[in-house]
Amino acid sequence: MTALDDNIKKLTGYLERFRDTGIRNRIAGQDVAGSGGVFRTTSPVDKSVICDVAHGTADEVDKAAQAASDTFAGWRDMPALERKKILIKVAEGIEARAEEIALCECWDTGQTIKFMSKAALRGAENFRYFADQVVQARDGQHLQSPTLMNVTTRKSIGPVGVITPWNTPFMLSTWKIAPALAAGCTVVHKPAEASPLTARLLVEIAEEAGLPPGVLNTVNGFGEGAGKALCEHPKIKAIAFVGESSTGSLITKQGADTLKRNHLELGGKNPVIVFDDADLERALDAVIFMIFSINGERCTSSSRLLVQDTIRAEFEAKLVERVNNIKVGHPLDPSTEIGPLVTEEHFNKVTSYFDIAKEDGATIAAGGVTVGDEGYFVRPTVFTNANNKMRIAQEEIFGPVLTSIPFSTEEEALSLANDTDYGLTGYLWTNDLTRALRFTDALEAGMIWVNSENVRHLPTPFGGVKSSGIGRDGGDWSFEFYMEQKHIGFATGQHKITKLGVL
Numbered sequence: 001m002t003a004l005d006d007n008i009k010k011l012t013g014y015l016e017r018f019r020d021t022g023i024r025n026r027i028a029g030q031d032v033a034g035s036g037g038v039f040r041t042t043s044p045v046d047k048s049v050i051c052d053v054a055h056g057t058a059d060e061v062d063k064a065a066q067a068a069s070d071t072f073a074g075w076r077d078m079p080a081l082e083r084k085k086i087l088i089k090v091a092e093g094i095e096a097r098a099e100e101i102a103l104c105e106c107w108d109t110g111q112t113i114k115f116m117s118k119a120a121l122r123g124a125e126n127f128r129y130f131a132d133q134v135v136q137a138r139d140g141q142h143l144q145s146p147t148l149m150n151v152t153t154r155k156s157i158g159p160v161g162v163i164t165p166w167n168t169p170f171m172l173s174t175w176k177i178a179p180a181l182a183a184g185c186t187v188v189h190k191p192a193e194a195s196p197l198t199a200r201l202l203v204e205i206a207e208e209a210g211l212p213p214g215v216l217n218t219v220n221g222f223g224e225g226a227g228k229a230l231c232e233h234p235k236i237k238a239i240a241f242v243g244e245s246s247t248g249s250l251i252t253k254q255g256a257d258t259l260k261r262n263h264l265e266l267g268g269k270n271p272v273i274v275f276d277d278a279d280l281e282r283a284l285d286a287v288i289f290m291i292f293s294i295n296g297e298r299c300t301s302s303s304r305l306l307v308q309d310t311i312r313a314e315f316e317a318k319l320v321e322r323v324n325n326i327k328v329g330h331p332l333d334p335s336t337e338i339g340p341l342v343t344e345e346h347f348n349k350v351t352s353y354f355d356i357a358k359e360d361g362a363t364i365a366a367g368g369v370t371v372g373d374e375g376y377f378v379r380p381t382v383f384t385n386a387n388n389k390m391r392i393a394q395e396e397i398f399g400p401v402l403t404s405i406p407f408s409t410e411e412e413a414l415s416l417a418n419d420t421d422y423g424l425t426g427y428l429w430t431n432d433l434t435r436a437l438r439f440t441d442a443l444e445a446g447m448i449w450v451n452s453e454n455v456r457h458l459p460t461p462f463g464g465v466k467s468s469g470i471g472r473d474g475g476d477w478s479f480e481f482y483m484e485q486k487h488i489g490f491a492t493g494q495h496k497i498t499k500l501g502v503l
Contacts, residue, residue: 240262275435296401378400
């Protein structure tokens, strides 16, 4: 039996329960049907139906928000060390079911086991990291003034809504939910309708670990129904969202009447800038990894290659050769590097850019074709002879598609890099330290890596500028979002108080 056959056999066993009962909403520790009936989740591998999913609407969101509100005080006031123990047990539960999580996620999203086996464990790491921060999450500052001892502290903001995307749903869910729970918030989670399987596994693992019912609630549904209701609900104090920029704008509008606090991690059209003095072999490895891993469906992908004209021809030739060797195939095959795109709608969007590129005058140097007809597979694609005004250089394609653009000088490279509505990440390859200092200071991006691919370190801030979002995840920045600052001033003596109304 091959590794692929073995994984398919294991997956079949894991999916049996979903085929029998479908996926229900989970509210206050109970399975709840959807008042909208059911919708179906299908696999992008072969378009087969995985199972029915309860179609949650405003009714289920209201029940979940009420459950989160009812349990908030108890969870907030639980001793920090007790909450820490529960979150660590959640991490242990994730590790125990990591294979199940990874296989289900691959089948539901098309992501490859090569990457998803690690994503499940990263979810456990998220819970462990924020569990370790629970005790100091409320710590504040002592700010002395001439007349007062000023003390700051932080308090949990309240029930929060978490809306997560379909590209790496389990890891991104833990990225939001773990710090929210660590901060003492309760959660209503609306996962992406295209990838609901592992959200169900997460709430099960959390409750089995001892998380009180109602502290984490899951409502499946669509953005225009469940998502809108969650953003508008008066008991939900904040929305943490990961997704495309247009949806982030809509969420802000929907939460305006209830003065929602929003954390928005949105899209990107991220540049990777390669100067001719860089370590070109390592740069090539990083360029390929950051656009073609995770099927190119990642907000931090380096989808624009800005390459110095003195090395452009040689670099692009090696790039195309490598890209043509990337293995597209079944996501449960450990040797597969790119699997199918997540849905038919997204497949159609990505492939539409093949014609757009030709219409704009770019060259399809690699890929630009679909693979087979059973699922939503495309060959990894490279566009050359492009410029930064083309749609392929300005619009977020969110697939395994790279646009290569030449530059001559450092000033031109910086201008091209910043010439976009987005500002999530940037990647710079140069061995000139002073150039790196100048360039990173002027580059409009929330996160920048120099001579490196995206290497996530949990204590560091994660987020973007411009149309790439508002707010930061990671370390203490997460607690700044999920908690309210409070100031208390204690008089240290008999300071003068201005008297009014005294004759």
